[in-house]
Amino acid sequence: MWEFIQPIINFDNPISYAIPFFVLLMGMEAYLNYKERSDNYQLKDSAASISMGLGSIFIDLITKSTALILFELIYVNYGLFNEALSGTILGWVLLFFLDDFTFYWHHRFSHQVRLLWAAHVNHHSSTHYNLSTALRQSWAELGYKYLWYLWLPLLGFPPLMILTQISISLIYQFWVHTKHIKRFPTFFEFLFNTPSHHRVHHAKNIIYLDRNHAGILIIWDRLFGTFMEEDPKEPVVYGITTNINTYNPLKIASHEFINLGKDIYKAPTFSDKLKYLLFPPGWSHDGSTMTADEMRVDWEQQKAKKDV
């Protein structure tokens, strides 16, 4: 058993080193907002986001430890290419891409499956967009997030390498939550997730819904058809289609689970109840609400009518 517990104790999480920089950068951005007399930082909103971030650190201690034990069991007993991938340059390069690919699909499904959305929606519920929004991490998501990565120890990547790369990806995703950086040179915007791309991801404008799920590389969105360029003619409106108007972390963490529960309760058949769990947010058994794709089609039809 010790061989499984030891790596948890030894894990030197890169996020612990990043936290002072997070605080410093948030302070700088808030000061810039104050100087510009912008209302982009709101104390209650940022306090709620930071509370969500702190809560997620504690929950993650448990879920990450459990994931590490599971990863270790798979890696030790069933790992396929352990020697070639453990700590080698080839291993790190491959892991960079495979971790980012895994994140993309985990994130995309979190927007496409109502049960997962109930967990992920926390990250989108702020109507503000600044560095503190990055800390608005989902609590419930930690309960399933690591399951997406189980195929990596099976390939032969050591568990601590995987967790380190997951943390590096999370650190990268911090700085993209800002309005202060407009655009980078074309090649960078083409390859990487940037503030411009991630602003689109946090938009509630119908045209932008469920776009740009990238972690570090935006190439996955380009490859799998979910990429959307930020359009200066369509300024981003931040938040979710039905805003929750609360700064209470417990309500932020649970509101969509409650809505989901109510929908399941009122669904007439077992099959409808299941569809509420697994179909995209907005699906309803009586067609009274719309999914993001349906809203987009409707929006485009309305726009085409106006343009005629």
Ligand SMILES: [Zn+2]
């Ligand atoms: Zn998202």
Ligand SMILES: [Zn+2]
């Ligand atoms: Zn975000």
